[in-house]
Structures are given as structure tokens and as C-alpha cells.
Amino acid sequence: MSLIVSLAAGAQNGVHAIAPSLASADNPIADFSDTPWWLSLIKALLVFVFLLINTLLVIWFERRVIGRMQQRPGPNRTGPFGLLQTLADGLKLAFKEDLTPKNADKVVFLLAPMIAGAMAFISFSIIPMGPVVSMFGHRTPLQLTDTPVAVLLVLAVAGVGVYGIIMAGWSSGSTYPLLGGLRSTAQVISYEIAMGLSLVAVFLYSGSMSTSQIVASQKSLWFIIPAFFSFLVYVVTMVGETNRLPFDLAEGEGELTGGFHTEYSSMKFAMFFLGEYVNMFTVSALATTMFLGGWQAPPGIAAINDGMFNQGWWGLLWFVIKLWSFMFFFVWLRGSLPRVRYDQFMRFGWKFLIPVTLLWVVSVAFIRGAQLAFFGESTRTATVIVVGVISLIALAAAWLWEGQHEAAAVPAERPEEIDPFAGGYPVPPMPGQRLREPSQQAERSLAGSTGHPELSDQEESRG
């Protein structure tokens, strides 16, 4: 992953070198020239506090919403509506004993939660939360900073964040954390590929990796429309990236206790917990920026009164609304879906998401090429033709795939009656199957009318 970071740095050098020559289309549009350093510091603190408060809120929100979904009230005792529940939990964690297992690698064990906690915050600095506003007498965008490679920076920081997980798992000196850490790392890096590829379509449309530029280029049309498939892929991968249900295999309680943070307690555990929730905000904010027009008002409202609602602090409102709808989506998923199996999860990532996203990227490149008159001057005709050809190919592929599936899905022969102990351990019957009662079977074998000689053998050996 450090390789990727260094690559990112290299790409950045390259982009800087090109920048003066290739006009400024891929440079940030946000203007920070009127932002003195102390204002940046204040903005950094504000972003930090924003994230902390949102985390406190979202944990309460999650428990309340899930409670409603499960027909129970959720936490409602601490403060109004139970709002202070998370704060109370956090304080309680601080007053718990801080354990370090005796097998642990002390330094790494200490370092891991710090990395996981600290790295989560950094990415948020390039998220545009609103247009230019007036702050302490200076005109400054509601965004901490922006670079020509801003989105790449998010991915790079996410890569560094994985170190927290793998170091935690390895340094605990215990079996469950090791397995959980590895699983989690494999999962995060596998889905990071599909995530990175899904963003290529957005870059093709925006012509920039700078977040402010991406938001600006969605003025007329949010990228969720032309890049709808990328959006779907991104939404799936962002759940995989943040280790949330239904993809929270790393901490599947039934299999791995707590996963990589099994051995952590007190504030060290709180850091992982915090990191996970801040990461949820980061990926949601990135989704908002990349696909939902960032801080811009929804199309209908944007037209009111000459774009009044797209000015100043209004942007922050739209941004927060979009951000929190993603948070609700996360909670909704958790409330309604069961956990997937690890092999199914990895198969989905590697054998479906990656190739299909790559094909999607190629298709978008061709559509963009047609729009940019690569295939002749009549861009409209060319676009229609390209879209038509791509749709035809997609339909044909879907048809073939379906046919294959139908051929493969010949219903397996299912006996009417099963012996629940045939494999040595109890198996529940499939729908429509009858259980063979052990007592009946014993009777049958006593009577000498054996349907399955080997089954009755097993019976005897068990009995």
C-alpha cells in the first residue's frame, strides 16, 4: 500500500508538471487565495469537531433507527431522546481498564488504534461542504483544501488506514484478531479496486480529480445519471470498505469474536470504533461529492430565485442532508440484511464487480469519445450509435449469462425424506422434505426391512 502512496505522489508530480500546460481544467476551482493560515487552522478544527459530533449523533441515530425497525424504542434514557447515550458510552470506555495481552507486540499494538483513529479524519479535508462563504472577514470556500489529485488522496489515505487493521490483527498475538485482521484487509483492498475503478467514469465526465472541480461540473447534471452504474458499484464497495453489515465479515461475532479488535479495550477500542464511523462519513461524503452534486441544491430548488439556495451557507444544508441520507442507508442495510458468507463476498468482488466495472469504464470512455467528437463531427449521431451498440452488447451478454444460469439451474434431485444424521451431524430438512424420525428408523432396522443398509450401519455405530 505504501507503493500506491508513492505512486500517488508520482502521479501528483506528473499532474503538477502538466498543469501549467494543459490550461487549468483539471485544477481545483475552489479559490483559497483569500484564506490566511489561521483561518485554515480554524476550518480544520471545525471539520474535526463536525466529524466528532456527527459520530456521536450517528451512533445514537443508528441505535434508535434499528430499534424502530425491530419494534423497540432503542436508547431513550440518557438526555432528551437518549441523545447523550453515545457520550455516556464513550466516557464509560475511558474509565475502563486498558489491557494489553501478554503475547502482544507492545509498540505495534499501541500504534494500530492511533493509525486507525487518526487516518480516518484526514480524507475529509478535501470534501467540499459548501460554496464560498464569508468567515471572519475573509471570503473562503467551505472546504478545507483541494488539490489536483484530491480523490487520489482519499484512496491513498484509505490505504494507510488499512495498516491500522492489519497491525492490530497481527500485534495482538492471538488467533481471532490475526484472522480477523487478514480477512478485513483482504476485504478492504479487494473492494478498493472496484471502488477506484468506479470513480474513473466520474473523472471521464469531470476531466478532473479535484473535488471542487467535480462538484462544479455537476452544475447541470448530477453524475448519478450518466454514471449510474458507477454509483451502484460505489455504494456496494463503500459498504465493503467500511466493514459494515452485510459485509462486516471481519468481526463476524459467530466466527471471529470481534475480529481484529478482539483484544482491544478502553480508549484503544474506542479509536477503532470512531475510525469506523468517521470512515462511513468519509465514503458517504465522497459519494455525495462524486455522484450527487456535492453541496449543490437539488435540481428543483436550485432554480428558485436565481439560485439563491446555491449560495453561501445553504450549501452546507444540502451537503448534510445528502450525507445523512447515506448514513440512513447504512443503518437501513444493517437493519434488514443478514451477513454474507466470506467466499460469496470475495467472489462477488473479484468475479463480478471488477470485470463489470472495467467494462463499464470502457463503455463510458466510448460514450465520452462520441460526445467529444472523436468519431466524427456529428456528436449526437455518434453518441446514439455508441450507446446503442453498448446496450446491444450488454443485452446479449445478459441473455447469454441468463441462458447459462438456466442450464446450470437444473433442480437437483431431492429425496422426499431425509435422515437428519446422515452426514454425522444434524441437518434441517429443506422445504417440502420430511424428516425421517430416528425412532421410526430404529424400528425399521429392527424389523429387518432396511432401505439403506449403510444408514442403518451408522445408526448402530452411533447407538
Added chain:
Amino acid sequence: MIASLSGLTTEFVATKINYGAVLPMLVVFGAAMIGVLVEAFAPRAVRYGAQVGVALVGLVAAFMAVVLAVGHQGSTLAGAVVIDGPALFLQGTILALSVLSVLAMAERFDGIGADAFTAQGAAAPGSPQESAAVRAGATTTEVFPLTMFAIGGMLLFPAAGDLLTMFVALEVLSLPLYILSGLASRRRLLSQEASLKYFLLGAFSSAFFLFGAALLFGYSGSMDLGVIAKAIGTQSGMDGLLVPGVLLVLVGLLFKIGAVPFHSWTPDVYQGAPTPVTGFMAACTKVAAFGAILRFVYVGVGDSRWDWAPALWAVAILTMVVGAVLSITQTDVKRLLAYSSIAHAGFVLTGLLAFDRVGVSSVMFYVVAYGFSTIAAFAIVSLVRDGGSEATHLSQWAGLGRTHPIVAGAFAFLLLAFAGIPLTSGFTAKFAVFSAAIGHGATPLAVVGVLASAIAAFVYVRVIVLMYFTESGGDSVRVVPPSILTSAAVTIGVAMTLVLGVVPAPLLDLASRSALFLR
């Protein structure tokens, strides 16, 4: 690369690609990719045939492309690839030698897969998985695409116009070789050890190369060899970057040719690797690496040679002496040939240190002559068996001249060529490099070279004596009758050794005509 980016003007200009010039590489890489697809989709039964066919057709087609590329010479891909006389000569050489190597690798005697390679490289030696793979009839046909990728890297190596391309080529040719060395079907542990050693030391040398390239970039502000050469003429006061940079890059390159003191991997890897792969490494890797050294030294940093040539002199002398002396003590044929190849690398360096066009042509002639002989020699080694495994201990070769006169005769002839006896290609080649050295102020090197040759000749003659005038120790050692593939490889190798010894003039002419680098 970064420099070329900042050199862009207002519009992006797509780099002009001279497809005719890079066609040989495209063909080889294309064949390698087809090989990968064959490996993925073809049923197991047809893989061997398909892979050998794809590889041979690809190599022959690439050779024809090299011939066609003579009319397309020039610098292309924004200076990253330079196709000029030496590049084309060496590419042709690599492809011709590769055909022989692939023929030798494809030898399967009466088995189902290539004989020299294990059924499953990933299985631990002696493990149940390994025997299961053998029972299931698994074959490692991946060796052919791997070889093709290595050949592709070798084609790019002597044609690299900047240090980054050179580094990419170095890695492309090295990585498949690391894997290939670990796939021997017999003595698996030795083979895996060889692979790991080669990989670790290779990684070290790559790091040296990169470090040197970074220093040279700091010195000249460019990775391009031409720009570095210009900077040497104009830049002053930065020698602290230049000389260490040159030396570090040379370390990376000298590692690949196995020059002393960067030779320590050679005997172990040559011994452990599958024998046909050893032949391939000894011949083709050397050709490519010498091509790269020639380009780096002659095109890039030749003007500053007074600063670092003494180091290269020392390396050349050490290589010749150590290679020759240590080969005396060897008791294993493959190790003996490994030390012999080290000594030969020293002889070639002598020609290189002439710093003249004659030096280039003599080096190019030498690597052709040595390449043909060494592939044939290793192919013969793979035929001499003792109960299924290769009989590589020298004592097992005793009396081979009486039991198998033809094979022993061919091997003896090749040894004479290594020794540099007249009427073999070895003599012509040695004469060419030593006369180039003497003609351009490197006489001491030539003297050392002749002395080292004499020492080495003793070793070769000792082996010949062993084969013809010693009673055989046991009668379990025998020569497996080769199929047409190995026979062809050995025959062509021996024939070329003879032809280049008797009528070397056409190739010498070709070498000296194509010895001019495009700067």
C-alpha cells in the same frame, strides 16, 4: 518521464511510434499473451503442443520482424527505445538463441510434458500435493509464456534509450527467470533454493541500478542516455553524483552478466535451475545484458570513462582470473560451466573496454559465438542421465567417450571452443576481443585474458581426458536418446560453433557493419 512531461507545450501530442522498429518486441509479447490465454483456456492435453508451437512461431516471426526492422532504424517512443545497428544485431542474436533454448526446453523424451520441469511448481518437494499433481498428469507449460516474456524483456534491454526503460526491461527479463529457475523437475529443493537466491540477489542488484539511475538523474536532470552524455560535456562540479551513479548502474548490469564480484549467484543458480533454462540464461541473458552495458557505456557515460574505467578494468581482470581459477576446483559439470561462463564474461568485458567501434563488434561477435556453444553444451548435459536424474557429477562422465562417442565428441568440441582452440568459434571470438583490447590501449587486459584462457583450457582438457581416457566408474550412466528437438538444438549449436570458427568473416562483417550506436 517527468522531464518529458514538463517538456510538453500547449497541446498534448501523441508520441510517434515507429511500429516497424518495435514490431519484434510486439510479436514476442503478443505470443507470450497468447501463451497465457492458451494456459487459461486450452485443455490440458493440447497445451504442450500449442505452447511450443506458439513460442516457436512467435520467435521466428519476431526474427523476421528484426530483419524487416533494418529499414526502420531510429529512435522511437519519445526516445525510450532506440533501434539501431547494435540493437538489431543483438535482438536477432537473442531470438536465434531463444529458438534453440525453446527447442531444448520442449524436450519431453517419452513423458507427457516438458521433461526438465516439475509438474507443479507451487507444491512443496516430496509433498502429497506434488505426487497428486504428477498422478493427475499436470505439466508446467507456463514455462513457455514465461520464457517469451523474458525474451521480450531481453529484446528491450539492449534497445533501451533511457535508464527507466532499461530498468523496466531488466525487471521484465528477470522476473520470469526467477520463476523458471525454481521449476526443475528433479532436485526440487536445490532448484527452489536457486530461485530464491537469484531473486534476492537480483532484487538487490535492481536496487543498485535504481539508485545509480537516481544519482545520474540528479546529475543530468534526465534519465535519457543522450541527455546524460550531453550533460557530461557541459556540466561541471557535480562529479560526486556522476561517478557513483555510473558505478551503481554498472553494478546492476554486471550482476546480470555474472561478473566478479557480483557473480556469487551464478554457480548456485546455474546448478539448481532446470538445465535447458540454465542454457537459456547463460546465452540470452548475457547477450541482452552486454547489449545494455554497451549502450550505457558507449552512448551514455563514455565521455567520463577516465573516472570509472579503472573500476571496470579491475572487474574484468577479477572476473577472468576468478572464473578460470575456481573452475579448476569444480566437480559438478553445471557448476563448471557456470564458472566458465563467469570467465567468459570477463573476456567479453575486455573487448568492451576497448572503447571503440571495434570493441562493440568484437563483443557482439563473442556473445553470438559463446551463446550457440553454451546452449548446446547445456542441452548435452541434460541428456546424460543416471537412473532418471541428470548425472552432473564429473566422475559420472568418466568413460563417456567410449560408451557414447557422438555425444561425448560434440561435448568435447564445445569444450575446445570454450577453451579457444583454433577452428572453433571460441578462437575467433577471443581473437576479436583481445585484438580490440590491444589495439586500443588495453593490452594488460589482453595479457591477463590470455593467461586466464590458458588456465581455463586446462580445465576443459581435463574433462575431455576424463571422458576419453578414464575407465567409467559404473555403467548406470547413459545418454538418453534425445528427440528431434534437443537433437536440433545441439546440432545447430555445434554447427554454428564450427562455422563461426572456420568462416567467421560474414558474421564479423555484419557485426562491424552494425556496430554503430545511434546517439
Added chain:
Amino acid sequence: MTNPYVPLLFLAACGVGFAVVSVLGLSFVGPRRYNRAKVDAYECGIEPTPQALGGGKVPVKYYLTAMLFIIFDIESVFLYPFAVAFSKLGLFALVEMVLFILTVFVAYAYVWRRGGLEWD
């Protein structure tokens, strides 16, 4: 503000400071009562194994995942500049990129067919 990375460092400093203070500083707040069982590795109530699986070594399978990740991540790193500069590059770059993706697909097909993408 001339350097866009300076504000980034401000936020990073906030994050790092918070993490360090809470982990190092607050660890003194909690109680400390030694108990041998507490510092053992957690294993659902049974006697813990003295060392984690394989002495803390990572199963080799995961290296394969890591290698595949690097291959595809590099691919997307190459795709990014291409996508950003797409409108200036023209048809040539589009064709080149399709060829590049096809090349990676060859390796992908090989890995898939050879079972490199199977998990158990």
C-alpha cells in the same frame, strides 16, 4: 494559502493529536487490577494456544490477494490520468487504453481459470 497540503496537515494534526491523547493520556484514567487470565489471548473460555495460528505468520493465500490487488490498483492508477486528460488525448489514447485493459484482462482470465480467485 499557497500550499494546499498545509491545511491537510492541520487536520491530520487534529486527528493524530486526538488519537494520541485519548490512547496514551486516557489510559491512565482507568483502573489497573492485574489478573493473569485477563492478559491471556482471548479464546472463548478455553485454554488459549500459546501462539496465534502459525506463530503469527500470515497464510500464503493472502499474499496472492495482495499481489492481485497491486496489479489492479496499478491498473486504476494508470486509468486515472487517462480519464482526467481524456478530452485532450483523443482517439489514440482511447484505443491504447482499451488495449491496456485487454492486456490486464488476459492476466485476469488466467488467474480466474487457474483458481486464483477462489476462497473457502
